[in-house]
Every structure is written in structure tokens, then in C-alpha cells.
Amino acid sequence: LISVLARLARVPLTVAAVWAVLALAAPLAMSQYRPFVLARGIGSAPRPVSPFAIFSAPVQVPNVAETYKLPLFDVILEATLRSVVLLAGVAAFALTVGVLLGIVAALLRHRPAGSALILGTTSVIAAIPSFFLAYFLQIAIIFIGGAAGHSVLPVFGFGLDGHLVLPLLALAGPAVAMTAQLTAIRMGEVYDADFVNTANAKGLLPSWIVRVHILPHVLPVSFEAVGSGLRVSVASLPIVEYILQWNGIGLVALQAVALGDATAFAACGVVLAALFSFAGLLLDLRPRRIA
């Protein structure tokens, strides 16, 4: 219990420490450069009316609250909710698709071509940076849309509809890949264990064996993989949100850096640290066996 409480306490402690460091260091650091307005998204870099506007009279740069024309608290709250929606989707997606892929790979473990295809594909996805994945997905959707003659999916922007698909896939890629790989490895081990052989010898249904005897041993590892994947997703959040123009906390953090808004940056840092620590907590507090 003490160990669990200590691990639980790490989240607020880390968040408080991040807040303290950012509150002290961010204003000092941001006074060292000239603020600028971050061009938003790979698809929407605005062109100045005159290219010489770049070095004409210094532009008055607003802060984050002025940019969104909302109080800072509302901006951070909305952005956090948008990012949490995304990360929750990533977790659900990784847990379902990743575990299913892992199970399939484990079942095909004696067929090298099949398992190699799944594990090879997941290895490549895990190795590709999320922002490349986002960019490739954008291009793929544009291609498909071009071939179909109509828009298939929105390639950037915010919305709890079709807009959700691309950021979700871009962020979930590494999490799905890690979950699939670890699930496959663990499931392969458990499949070859004596108690599974005994269960098979008893003539139990394969679905029963998987559900009752194998998954309780595999799911903790899958949860751990989702936790690790979520940490990667949180780390990739700013760049993916930036490219796909998803107005989440990562994008607001980048805008705060560009605008030199230390308060907004500290707030974003606290939220991101909380999300990161929460993903870590998922890793730390995983049950040894899920019945």
C-alpha cells in the first residue's frame, strides 16, 4: 500500500516540480528572444502580403489569451480536453487494435511469414516519427480523395468527427505497434506454458483457453505497453497537433513558446507533465494478473 501511495504521490510531486521550474525559468528564458507568431500547421503556413513584411516595423505579438480571444484558463482547459480526448482515443485504439494484432501474431507464431509480416509492419510503424506518419497520412488521404473525386477525410483541423481520425492514427501508431509486439511476445510465451498444454489436453475450447487462461497473464503486459505508448504519444503531441492543426495542449505550448507567453507555457507544461506522469502511473500500477 505504501508503495502504491508513494507512486501515486509522484504525480502531484512531479507536476509541482515542473510548475516551480517553469515558473522560475520560463520568463527568464523567454526574455532572451524576440517573440513571433508561429505559422500554424504544415498545410496552412500563411504567406505575408509582402515578403518584406518580415523585416519591416516590428509586429506587436499578442499573448496566447489574446490570440484565442479567451481567458487563459479557458484556453488551457479547452486545449487540455481536446488533447485528453485524443489520448483517450489513442489508449482505446492501442488496447483494442494492438492486443488483437498481438493475439493474431502469437497465433501465427509457427507461421513465420504471417507473424513476420505483422511484427515487421509494427516495427516500421514504431520507428517512424509521428510527424512523418501524420504527413504521410495527409498525403495518402489527399491521394485517395483525388482518386475518389471527393474529400474522404479532413486532413487538418479540429472536430470530434472525421477530424479525429488522422491525429488519432498518427499518435496511436507507436502505441499500437508497441502493444502488438509486447502482447505477441508475452502471448507466445504463455501459449507454450505447461498449464495451457494441460488445458488443451483437457479438450477445453480454444476461445475459453484464450479468455480464461491466457489473457489474464497477457493483459498486464498489454497495459504496460499502452502506458509506454502513451508516453511516446504525449511526447509527440505538440508536433502532431501542430501539423494537423488540432488545437490541443501541445499546440498551445508551442504557441506559448513562440509568443514568449511564460504564464501560458508554464500552464501547458503542468498539463503535459500531468498527462505524462499519468501515463507513467499506468505503467507503475499495472496489476500482475488480470482475472
Next chain:
Amino acid sequence: MRRQIDPWLAAGLAIASVLLLVAFYGDRLAPFEPIFLLVNGPPGTERPLPPGQPFLFGSDGYGRDLWTLVLVGARTTLAIVGLAGLTRVALGFALAVLGSWSRGARLGLDALADLVSSVPSTVVAVLLVLVLAGQGAPTLVFAGALLVTGWAGPYRLLRSELDRLRSAPFTEGARALGVDRLALLLRHHLPHLIPVLALSASQQIAAALIALAELGVLGVFVGPTRTIVLGAAVRGVTGLNNGGLVSDVPEWGGLLAIGRGIQNLYVTRWAFLVPGAALAGSAVGITILGVGIARHYRRGNLLDDLATWRTVFAAVVIVVGIVPSFVLPDRHTAAVERAGAAREQVRIGADPEAILDSAGLTRTAVDRESTSLRQIGPAQLAFDGPGGGVALIEGRQNDYLPVLYGAASGGTVNAPVVFAGWGISPKDFPPGIRSPFAAADFGALISTWEDDYTKVDVRGKVLVIMRLPILRAGRAAAQGPAPEQLLTKAIARGPAAVLVVDGAFGQAAGFGVGSVDAYTRLGLDDPISSASGTPTFVLSAAAGDRILAPIGFHPTDVLRAIAQGDTSFTAGRSLAQAVPVRAAIELPVGAVHAISHSVVALAPARADGHRLVLWAMTPSSLDGTRGAPDALAALLRSIDPRASPGLAFVLFDPRGDPLANAKAIKTVLGPGSVDTVLVIDTLAGSRLTFQTTYGDLIPAIDDYATRSGATFAPTARTLDPDQPTTGDLMRETGIGAFVDWHWILVRASGPVRTDAGMRADAGALLGYAVARFQADAPELVGR
């Protein structure tokens, strides 16, 4: 028994060899140079140019060959990420050792690792690169930025590995034998850590590559940037990207920054994909190498292998492969030698005309004689009143400028000051015929206004008025009076002098190459006709504040209020009143008789018709010095001008009317294509500076200056042709006569050196440029 090399290691080593080759020889393998910007591509193509001809992998938005940029940028990119990745692992390893030796340190380091890894590294890297960007050492800046958060990963991995090794039986045995912990680490633990270290290093280098790419996507460049604007160089519509920031350091992240944008997503994808593929391919290759080392040394000791002949042979191969990249002569050795030869020929007070004669070139003298009325000395504007004296400073960047045009003139005045508000009398601006297309008629809007000139007597006094920028009345709005109307009406009322306060002081009146402000334009359209008359000046709003302070009137506040929509100052009530101040004004104007003697000498024409014009100002337009002819003479001594086809030598005398003089020279140069005009002006200073409205020339001229060994200030931006200061510069140097030719103005700035250093630098620069022109350098003749 010799172990078979792991296939992953073999593949990794092969990829690493390719990366090393590209890093050390990329600039020599590149088909073009990054200083060549093909602004106007083949007919029917737009920038970025598509893969094919002339560029195999297409061009970026500025018309630079992407394949060249990738090859040339490899060295910097791989140096940056290699240093960043290895430093992360080294620091992580050092801290892991510390953490494994001391429990207290471990607790602190664990907490710190949690802290630094809880904020995404991209955000932290962006912040730190911005903070450290001014440090001028991009590789170190980037490595430092990534180090702040990046050490935590290797630290955790290596500390857990050290924990595992600490409890191993062989560790206990070594301890029992009295081996100290440093020896234990180096002799017993390090061989076991090699696979983890190799894997971690490759992961961190790949992570640094990705971070570099992310910074590029965000448009945050590593190192200094310059503003390249291609508008002046564009013929027709060729490309959307006519201006923006370009990283001074050629690295792949910067290419991604340029390669983003809506058109790069839908149409010109190669602009993003080519550097992206280079980044991704390198990341995969480095990861494979790390995995290979880890697999190969899973059960072997790297340190044992290091002492074998195979390793020595591999090291020799690498050294032999790399050393030539430092030893082999530069790509443009001939041009560098020519620059050195020109540098050695510099003499102060040379006579380039005699050298042209001795070289057997035919000189054409362009002599012009002109007489014109103009300002012959600095103007004085001083005020004395109850609040004390006020002295204003002449200059576009300062307080005031004289307005010399037909109705105005020079003279000396000492008279009281009177303020006539907006200087508007309704009878001067009768209502016009209302057009259904016009927003509002100015005359109609002011028809009921008080007459500013009936409230105060302006005759014989120094009249101060403000120019109304815009007049709003309800939803209607009209432009204020034009400067010519305002001044002519004011001068007609008989004041001793006129001072007009204009919020647009020093700003351009229109667009186009060499634009001028509205008051300079008055003088160009209607030149001054008499040496004495009504001295007239245009003042900045801040200068107006100082003059009108005794009556509590502040033009700056009034103009700002009007800009924000305040109509209380334009409600029709006159603002005119006497000012308890006397003004002492002097504007010396006289007839200036000038004789200019310019010389043009043409080398034989090239078969392809290309020409490079070397234009030496004698005397300098800026300070009257004669350094440029010495630089040109040095070049002439170092070459055989008759055997240098395509060159044109100009000794340009700007005295009198520089524009007319330059036009006369342009006539002598005749029709035909001139690729570039190198204008050498004052060389009184300690470093060369380059100015041009042609952004495509900036990378080339900076590169030429570097390679010719000149002391120079890197050119940070393209000159804005719409700025009045550019217009002034182009008039004073005669460049305005050939704005359609690519030109670069070379001037020295900074503390003046007494030796021939700047002349030598300019001579070397000319020598290098001539050699490159003769070698058909695409940046000079490939446009």
C-alpha cells in the same frame, strides 16, 4: 575461431560508410552549389521545380537543387545529430555510474530524470534553440538544447543495467578480490554495457535527427538565418515562394522548414519528401548500426576486437578515406588563386584608366556637364521659446527633411511660429462631383469647417501645419489632402517658411523599384526653380511634438487617435493658434555646376552574349573617397582584360546627376544581356557589406566573399525596393538607371582602416567573381 559478422552489423556498417562518404565528400559530389538559385525555371514550370531537368530531385521553393542541398547539408546535419546523440549517452552514462555508486545521488537523479522527461522534448528544444540561437555555434546550441532533456532516457537504461551487473556473481567475486569500483566498472562492467551503449547511442542519434526534423517543421532554424526575397528577380509568375527565411547553416531540418506549406502538401511534395527521406533513411541506417553492434557483441567483447588487425585495417581505411576531403584542393581553386593574385596587386592611388590603356582596351569617355539648383549644405532648424531651445536634426531617420520643389526654395528665416492646424481652408477644396464609386468627397466633408487661415495670420511667419492622413465622418471616409496641394496652398498665403508635420514621414509613397516618399517625388516631378523663396520642410510627428509643446499640442497623440478612429480632432473646429516660439531656419540652396568624367571599357564579347559589369564609383557616392578604382585597378593588373571576354569595366563619376550619368553609360554598354553588375562604392571601413534587391544573389556574394578571404558582414536581408532609402541609394549610385539588371552594391562599413585592407578585399572579391564568371558559374550566367 573468427566470428562471422552479424548481418545487421554488416548492413549498418555499409549504411554508415555511405553516410560518412556523403558527410565528407557531399559538397564535392553535389552537381550544383547551394548558392545557385534558379529563380526563373524552364518555361511552363514554377518553383519549386519538379524532379527531372535541370535538377534530378527537383528544387526547393527558392529554386535551389534539393539533391545538392541534401549532399552539402549532410556534414552539418550529421555533425549536429552525432554530437547531440553521443553527448546525451555520455552524460546519461556518467550520471548512471554516479547513481549506481551513491544512493543519495541516485534518488536526486531519479527525481530529476522524472522531471526533465515529463515535458515533451520538442517543446523544450524549441525554447532552448530560440534562447541560444544568438550564440553563433549551431552545432553546440542544438546539442545543448537536446542535452537538457535527452540524458534521462540513456540514464534510466544504463542505470538499470548497472544495477543488474552489480548483483552478478562475477561482480561479487571481483569485489572479494579487492578490485576497486572504477576498475570494476572499466574492466568488468563496461564490456557488458557495450551492446546497451551502442543501441542507446544509435537511438539517441536517431532521436536527435527526428528532433532536428521537428524543429525544421516548426520553422525554428538551427543557427542564424537570412531573409531572401526573390521578387525583383522573378520574370512572370514562377513560384509562390518569393520570400522568406533561409537557414545560414545548410542542414536538413532547415530544408523541411522551407518544404512545408500548403502547395508542398498537395502538389510539390518532393520539396518535403526529399529532405524527409534523407532524414528518415539516416535515422533507420544509424538504428540498424546500433542494433548490429548490440547483436554482434551480445556475447563478445568489443574491447577485445579493438586490439585486432582487422580493426586497425578498418581504422586505416576510414582515415585514408576521410583525410583526402581535407587535403584535396577546393572546388574553385582557380578562382581562389585569381582572388589572391588581385589582392597582391592593390596599390593606393592607382590609375585604372592608364591600366586600361596599357591593357589595350578601348576606353570610351562619358563626360557630362550639368548645372542644377540643389541644397548645398546642411539645413538648420532651431526654435527658442519659453520652454527653452529646441534644435532638430536633419535626416530621414531623424526629425526633418527639406522639401525642394517648384513652389518652395531655400533661404534664411528668423520669425515667430504660428500653428495653422490641418492647414485647411474649405475654399481651397471645393466639393467635387460625387462619384457613386468613391467612398466620400474630401471637399464635401470639410465644406463646413472653420478656415484655419482666417484664425491666424501666417504672413511673414514660420507656418506649422499637420497633414491630415484620413478624414472620417460617420461611415464615410476620405483621404486627406495630397502634400503638393497642402504645401502649395500654404506657401501661397505668404509665410516666411512652411513646416508640415506628417505621420508618414520617411515612408514610401508608392510601390515599385526605387520608390520615394511623397515629398521627394514632388521635387522629382517639379524641380526647384529658384535659389531663394519659402524654405519648406517635412517633419516627423515627434519633431512636431517638440515644437508645439508650448501650446500643449502633441501631433503624435493626435495622429494615433485618428488612426484609432477618433474624430474629435476632425470635427470642423480649427486647431490654429499662435505659438510663443521663434524659429531660426536656414536652408542653403544654390546652383551647382558639375562636370563628371566616367569611363567605359569593354572586353571582347562572349559567344553566348553573357556580360559581367564591374562598376567602380569614383568618387564614392557616400563620402567622396576613391577606393573603388584601386580595387578595379588591382583586378586589371592581375588579369589580361583582352583575354577576358564578357567583362565590362566602368569608372563611374556620380557627380552632377548620377542617374543621368548612369543612363549615359548604359547607352555605351549597349543592348544585350548583362548578367550582373558589381558596384564598388566606398571602401572606407573595416568590413565589406553587400546590398541588393536581388535576393538570389545574396548567397553567392557571401560565398564569394568567404572564399576570396574578404572581411565582410554576412548579408542578412534583401534590400526592399519599395523603401525610400533604397530609392535614395539607387539614385545616388546611379543603380536606378539599370534596375532590370542584377546588381550588388559593395560598400565598406565600420571603423575606417588606414591601410589598403578593404581595397585588397574588394579586389580579391572582384578577382574571384571574374574567375567564376569565366568558368560559367551558374549563379552568374545560369539565370
